[in-house]
Amino acid sequence: MAVKAEHVSPSWELTQLLDIFPLPIRQALVRLSNVEEIIEVVLDLGRPPEARFEHDFTYLSDASVTNEDIAHICSRISPFGGDNRAGIEKTLHRISAIRNRNGKIVGITCRVGRAVYGTIDILLDVLHGGESVCLLGRPGVGKTTMLRECARVLAGERKRVVIVDTSNEIAGDGDVPHSGIGLARRMQVADPALQHAVMIQAVENHMPEVVVIDEIGTAAEAEAARTIAERGVTLIGTAHGQTLENLLMNPTLTDLVGGISAVTLSDEEARRRGTRKTVLERKAPPTFDVVVEIQERDRLAIHKNVAEVVDALLRGYQPQPEIRRREPSGEVTVVQEADTASMPVLSESFEPPGRGEIERPVSIFPYGVSRSKIERAVHNLRISATISRTWDDADVVIALKALERKEQPKLKQIASDNVPIYSIKTNTTTQIQNALRDLFNLGSIDREELALREAEEAIYQVLLTSQAVELSPQTSYVRRMQHQLAEKYRLQSRSTGLEPNRRVRIFKTD
Numbered sequence: 001m002a003v004k005a006e007h008v009s010p011s012w013e014l015t016q017l018l019d020i021f022p023l024p025i026r027q028a029l030v031r032l033s034n035v036e037e038i039i040e041v042v043l044d045l046g047r048p049p050e051a052r053f054e055h056d057f058t059y060l061s062d063a064s065v066t067n068e069d070i071a072h073i074c075s076r077i078s079p080f081g082g083d084n085r086a087g088i089e090k091t092l093h094r095i096s097a098i099r100n101r102n103g104k105i106v107g108i109t110c111r112v113g114r115a116v117y118g119t120i121d122i123l124l125d126v127l128h129g130g131e132s133v134c135l136l137g138r139p140g141v142g143k144t145t146m147l148r149e150c151a152r153v154l155a156g157e158r159k160r161v162v163i164v165d166t167s168n169e170i171a172g173d174g175d176v177p178h179s180g181i182g183l184a185r186r187m188q189v190a191d192p193a194l195q196h197a198v199m200i201q202a203v204e205n206h207m208p209e210v211v212v213i214d215e216i217g218t219a220a221e222a223e224a225a226r227t228i229a230e231r232g233v234t235l236i237g238t239a240h241g242q243t244l245e246n247l248l249m250n251p252t253l254t255d256l257v258g259g260i261s262a263v264t265l266s267d268e269e270a271r272r273r274g275t276r277k278t279v280l281e282r283k284a285p286p287t288f289d290v291v292v293e294i295q296e297r298d299r300l301a302i303h304k305n306v307a308e309v310v311d312a313l314l315r316g317y318q319p320q321p322e323i324r325r326r327e328p329s330g331e332v333t334v335v336q337e338a339d340t341a342s343m344p345v346l347s348e349s350f351e352p353p354g355r356g357e358i359e360r361p362v363s364i365f366p367y368g369v370s371r372s373k374i375e376r377a378v379h380n381l382r383i384s385a386t387i388s389r390t391w392d393d394a395d396v397v398i399a400l401k402a403l404e405r406k407e408q409p410k411l412k413q414i415a416s417d418n419v420p421i422y423s424i425k426t427n428t429t430t431q432i433q434n435a436l437r438d439l440f441n442l443g444s445i446d447r448e449e450l451a452l453r454e455a456e457e458a459i460y461q462v463l464l465t466s467q468a469v470e471l472s473p474q475t476s477y478v479r480r481m482q483h484q485l486a487e488k489y490r491l492q493s494r495s496t497g498l499e500p501n502r503r504v505r506i507f508k509t510d
Contacts, residue, residue, distance in 0.1 A: 013091045017041075017112060020076040020088065020095075022069050025049050028060040039140065041110040043069060044098070070105055078173050080105075083166070083192040087173025092148075092180065094169050113169070115180030116142075120149045122300055122324050122332050126290055127153065132235040134256060134287075136242055137294030143238040144169055144214055146294070150236050151212045152182035162187060162208040166195045170214055184212070196224035197500065203228050213237040222255045226287045235288065244291045244303055244321075248310060251401070251423055257291070258282040258310050261438045262396050262420035264362055280314045280420055282307065283438065298326035304338060361386045362439070365394035365419075367411075368403045370427050377432040383440050397421045398435055428461075430454045448478055455482040458506050459489050468507035473497070479504050 014036065018026050021041070029035055029051060041060075042050045045067065049060040077095050080086045084097045092113025097105045119142065126133060127150060135143050148170050155161040161184035165171050171186040172178035185206065189198045195213075199221065202211050211228055213221075216239045228235050239256060241247045247257050254260055261283035286306040293301040301321040303309045312319045320339035326332050365388040366374050378385045388394040391414050399411065401423045415421055422439065424431040430453050451474050458469040471482060479495055482504045486493035493506045 011036075013093070013114070014112070016088050016091050017093050017110060020073050020110075022072045024063070025060055025069070032058070038112055040112060042108075043073070043110075044107040045070065070108060073108055073110075074105065081167070081192070085167045085169075087168050089174035090172060090176065090178065092169070092172045092178055094167065113172070114145070115148065115178065116145050117149065117152075118330075119146050119297075120153060121330075122298070122326050123292060123302065124153075126292070126302060126304070127236075129290075130234060131289035132229050132287065133237075133290045133292060134247075135236075135238045135292050135294060136244070136247065137238075138242050141294045142297050143294060147212060147214055147236065147238055148180050151184040151210075152180060154210050154236075155182045155184035159209045160207060161185065161210045161212060162202045162206050163212040164189065164195065164199050164202055164214075166192055166198075166214065170212070196220040199224040199228060203231055203233055208233060210234045210236060215240065216253065216256065219252050219255075222253050222287070226255060229287045237288075243293055244306070244309060245313065247291070248313060255284070256287045257306055258284050258286040260314065262422065264395070264439075282310045282314060286310065293321070295323075299335075300324050302338075362396060363388040363394045365389075365391040365397045367391070367397050367414075367421075368400035368427075369398050369424065369432065373427065373429045374398065374432055377429050377436055381433060381436055381440070383436060385436070391419060394419060396439060398432065399423050400427055401425050428454075428457050430457050448481070451478045452481060452485060455485045455504070455506070459486060459491060462491055462506050462508050463489065466508050468505055470496070471504045471506070473501045473503045476502075482506075 018029055021029065025041075025043075028049075029038070029041070032038070032051060034053065035051075037053055038051055039054060040052045042052060043065045046064050048062060049065055049069075050057050051060055073095070074080075077086045077088055080097050084099065086095045086097070087093060088095070092115060094111040094113055096109045096111070098107030098109070100106050120127060123133075133150075135146060137143050151161050151163050151170070163170050163177075163181060163184050163186045165177075165186050166189040168174075168188065171181045171184075177184075177186040185208075187198055187202055187206075189195050196218070199211065199213060202208060211233055213225070213235070214237065216222060216225055216237050225235055225237065239247060239253055241250060241253070244257065247253055248260070259282065260280050263281050288306055289304075291303045291306050291309075293303075295301055301323050303319070303321045309319045309321075320336060322334060322338040323336040324332055325335050361384045363386050364374060371387055374387060391397055397414055397419055399421055403411075411421060422435040424435055430450070433453070434450075451472070454471055458471055461467070461469050474482065479502070483493045483495075486504075486506045491506055492509050493504050495502055496505050497503055
């Protein structure tokens with residue numbers, strides 16, 4: 001029998017929030033007839049304070065917010081962290097700061113946090129399947145609330161659950177976690193930039209069966225999530241994006257759903273599929289087995305087999321997920337069944353084509369990328385490829401990542417013609433070679449070899465321009481080999497930064 005979602009009595013926690021405001025604003029909030037439905041209170045310097053609700057807002061005063069009002073609030077909450085977020089001890093409220101260019105706080109958003117029980121009855125069967133689940137949805141739709149409830153329910157079933165709580169939004173501010181997480185354990189993160197490191201620590205030090213993480217948003221966090229999943233730990237998390245397609249097309253987070261690579265098909269396979277010879281394919285198993293799109297608080301779209309869905313999307317199909325809705329009575333109904341017919345499974349005998357199946361050179365169009373460096377990378381890898389002078393004659397485009405936003409309309413036009421686009425961070429031979437390795441399915445190379453190639457490329461740049469170059473972070477053993485390589489070319493080198501981000505800087509002395 002379905003359990004209707006119900007709110008824990010918010011009176012005490014709401015009072016704690018109201019107490020941080022200056023008296024006139026607090027009195028205006030108390031006088032609101034629907035104060036318990038409030039979502040957030042917004043204060044911007046020089047503007048009237050606002051109380052916001054799900055579909056409306058109201059001004060709390062005719063007077064504008066002053067510096068004294070902001071200072072009053074800041075004195076009654078915990079210090080702001082590196083992510084400009086603070087909290088109130090033993091509550092789930094989130095206070096976020098807006099700063100001017102000099103670092104002074106000129107605006108505050110006070111988000112009301114509530115522990116809501118029963119929100120995951122709509123996907124309990126998914127949660128009990130033991131698969132890794134990713135929750136997607138627009139800001140304010142209830143992702144964190146649902147994530148907190150997932151942690152509480154799984155911990156209540158005597159599973160070892162660890163929450164990586166970057167902004168103390170899941171388990172509240174202070175050293176004692178909020179009762180809304182039940183028996184789950186919480187690990188705080190000193191600096192948001194270290195969230196990925198704490199995710200790995202959670203697995204290595206505390207033997208969890210389930211790791212819960214909010215807002216996976218960087219490549220390092222996506223890589224940490226994959227590491228966790230590969231170690232057999234169930235991962236329950238949220239990510240930036242509203243739909244599975246958003247995740248697939250996000251170059252930073254696409255690895256969460258398997259990633260995309262361009263492959264060159266044989267003539268026979270291309271004719272069978274009815275596509276160009278160079279097509280997009282999923283390059284790895286997804287980190288998350290299930291993706292849940294939170295369309296509304298009581299309406300979800302569930303993709304139960306992410307691998308099949310991604311394969312279907314890359315083949316041009318529009319998969320139909322299972323859509324569930326919680327009725328006002330609390331009963332959960334299935335509005336739309338998943339249409340597996342629109343998600344064909346790849347043949348077991350199909351393998352991505354290797355180098356032997358490429359019957360003609362692959363034509364590459366460099367978009368903001370050095371033509372000579374592509375030619376050098378092609379020579380180094382001994383692959384069959386030519387450089388195209390126009391993108392419409394190319395099989396694949398290699399573009400500089402910095403141009404993605406600036407040249408977005410042009411790149412969209414290229415993508416609309418089904419020409420795969422590979423983005424690289426920097427215009428170096430090493431980055432280009434990595435992209436070509438993916439394109440030609442040459443497999444990964446030894447990390448030490450890759451690090452030494454990066455050092456060689458940096459040495460070439462330093463000798464050419466006399467400008468210092470910093471390498472990627474490496475272990476002490478690899479750094480020592482990089483130092484020796486720099487010494488061989490009579491260049492100076494120095495290790496800089498703290499572990500695990502310690503790296504080598506190569507430079508030329510006068």
